[in-house]
Amino acid sequence: MEIPSVPAEDSRGAQLARRFCRLAPSFSRRRAVHLDMLLRFGAHPVLVRVRDGRVASAETPSLPLPSCDFAVRASEEAWSRFWQSVPAAGWHDIFALGKRRELVIDGNLQPLMAHLQFIKDLLAVGREAQA
Structure with missing residues (x-):
């Protein structure tokens, strides 16, 4: 029986997750x-709770993962390229990343679509740190 590997805490995904947790509140x-x-930076999850239009919390959840409305998963490279100050074409938007098969959205899409610009702006919060 193969034991699943635990993601290294100093990996690029962990750094991206910590950066998002620091900036999102x-x-x-x-x-x-x-x-x-639920956001996934490679193998590193971050649970983001939004209340009244502000991020109430953004933290690494414990296992088992708590329920959420929807999940956004992308590789470490995809997040890094998406968060560049001026992303290249095809890396600039979550739907462009989805078209490239670099990002996957799962779950109830109604809250995502109802608050689409809010979600897009929140996910791009990592760009502001590099500007």
Whole structure:
């Protein structure tokens, strides 16, 4: 029986997850947004809870993973390229990443589509740190 490997805490995915967790709590918009979103930076999950248009928490969840409205998964390279100050064409938007098969969205798409610009801006919060 093969034992699943535990992701290294100093890997690029862990660094990206920590960066997002550090930057996300400062993100807010004047909207009535209430949702729970699971992000995956490679093998590293981050549970983001949004209440009243602001990020209430962004933290690494314990196992088993808690329930969420939807999940957004992408490789470490995809997040790194998406978060460049000026991303190249095809790496600039979550739907462009999906078209490249670099990003996958699972779960209930209704909250995502209802608050699409909010979600896109939240996911791009890592760009602001490099600008």
